[in-house]
Amino acid sequence: MTTTAARLGGGTPVIRRMPGVRLVVFSLIGIALYFLLLSQFMSQATAAQQVANALTLGAIYALIALGYTMVYGIIELINFAHGDVFMVGAFMSMVALSGGLDWTTQFGPLGFVLLALLAIGIGLALSRGLGTKRPVYILLGVLLGAATVIALEFGLGGTSAVLEPTRLIGMLGIAFVVSMVTMGTLNVTIERFAYRPLRHAPRLAPLITAIGVSFILQNVVQIWQGTGDRGSPQVYQTRGSSFELMGAQIGYVNLLIIVVSLVLMIGLQLFVSRTRLGRAMRSTAQDQQAAQLMGVDLNQTIAITFLLGGALAGAAGVFQGLYFGFVRFDLGFNAGLKAFTAAVLGGIGNLTGALLGGFLIGFVENFAAAMGQQRWSHAIVFVVLIVVLVFRPAGILGQQIGERA
């Protein structure tokens, strides 16, 4: 009885290793095709610029989509709160980049909750790294988190006017660390309190709590930072904000986003395919029970998955502020929806699929914008999703699997 059920559900989405060379070749072909398509409608220089924009947008979506797909692959949950984690990350990086933190207006009491998360995250990482669980290391982490903020305030603070290159790199680095660590910890916290108790509940239950968490995050940020657009500092504009490639002016920010995303994606890939914890993740995605029998710590593995997903969303949050220049409390819904669409498009549970889907969505949206139909881009994305799902119900790279009993 149970074995049949296990066999039916046994083909759960598998987090697969990314095939390296083929992937690079195919992506280059895809980019070239998109460039050729665009140059039918505009000059080559503009087309190259649009390709850079599409890649940037796609990288942001892909980073968020990875979080969705990993979580879905491992516990079959649509983590609706993930888009909002990205949004909180964007606010975190905004606060970090603003420098010279104004404790009363900018940071506010709720900022301290996030600061505490940052501190706990660093503390836990520290104690884990040293192989102990002693509270003293968590305390040390709290001090480190506080030191980070003080460094932000005094060392690197300042307006978004001219910045020395070293200072710029330092600020960006701190924004990444703050946002990624905080969001990773936030995501793990969410998993601990909202999803873990419901692991054996009916499937609708964790989905509803995910929507609940999404409401909570949005409302908290809304109270913290208000409902309007908040400008995020444009630190990269300081000197020579663009360079020339094939006659096109391409912003350094595009280059930064694409390069950092690629580094993160490759890092994730190496983690999943080469490390012990990554192997635990893959085996848990295949068959939770069997993985447990082989000695995989289920709770730890799932927590690691949420940690990675949250950290990637945090990085995407930094990009949001850098690239679009603003952050808003309801940003997470749309971004999350598109990223989830990307994950589904590529075949959910599949890392390569999430990347493919993310860049595809980026291209589709960019194409709509390049054709002057920006206002339809949102709708077009969903039409593409519905059409793809009608013909390939499990996504582009997904495999058809039976309904879970």
Add this chain to the structure above:
Amino acid sequence: MTARRLRRPASLGGVRSFAESHRSWSILIGMAIVTALLPVLALVPPFNGFQPLNVWVDGFATAGVFVLLALGLNIVVGLAGLLDLGYAAFFAIGAYSYAYGASAFAGQHAPFLVMLLLAAVIAATFGVLLGAPTLRLRGDYLAIVTLGFGEIVPIVFINADRDLTGGIDGISGVYKPDLPFVGEFDLLNPWPFYILMAGILTVTIILAYRLENSRVGRAWMAIREDELAAAASGLNTVTTKLLAFALGASTAGFAGVFNASKLTFVSPDQFLFTVSFTVLAMIVLGGMGNIWGVAAGAFIIYTIQVVILKQLNAFFQPYADVPVIGFFAQINYVEYQYLLYGLALVLMMLLRPEGLFPSQRRRRELHAAEAADDPDAITPAAGLGASPETGGTER
């Protein structure tokens, strides 16, 4: 003394047997009592201090819209188990249908009741159009497709030609209903809307009850529990699921028509995803699958959201200077609406996943699953409370 004691159970039994043998009549009578009692309740302290009677009645009529939506979504999610996250789309389609049939913008004035039925049919058609290609998707994929559909519909209304949909401003000058018996429909007089809504709700609840206890209703529940087994038992799962989609959509169509005629305008921002999620929250908190629970959940949540949170602000205002309580006076409770929603959803799922007023069946299922924490023990047989001997022999 003894005679009275003996008579009471007897009379109660009489009510119960009447309710069981005359379902529709007892719903009718029950709704009539509720309709008569709500305004009376609004006149009783402390409720009469919150707002004038007319505002209460107006609020009740609008709450009815959400009750309708919850009843419709309950068919799709609660009975058939199809997660629909874009339910507001059908609400929008119903509202716009009415606006096209009866507004100065369209230059037509079709009778209200005709438009009520027509809009329901149009919404149901869209339900089938969306459902037909997508119903073979797995549960989560279906959820995301419906979510996408819910996003597309308002965008289409915003972006289409302004002469066609009125763009972001929507369509204003939608005609109010004109019906005999209930009086003049007027913005200052909420009573006719209230009575009309009570009528629509009564009919809907009777239909929903009859559906739930019909062959189709049992088929929906069979699909919800186990689609494979239902199909193997000879159910045509595709038509059954499509029927759930269509009926759920048509209920949203009713709600859309009523809302458009009450507000006298429609605009795309009335139908954003928040509506879909709010209605989903309502049925989950109320107790999915149970008609009265869902209706009560929707009504209570709407009232808390619109009336009680505002009252909390007023309630704490006099104590602003008191040391500890003063803290509560500084909070604007209306701002915290979604935070409270979110907390309620999370806590509800953790503590009482069956909702406030669950259906018998659902309560049993959820608690059976809880009791049998061992994954091997969760078999359909155990879920239905089979005796341990029959469960044990299968291995």
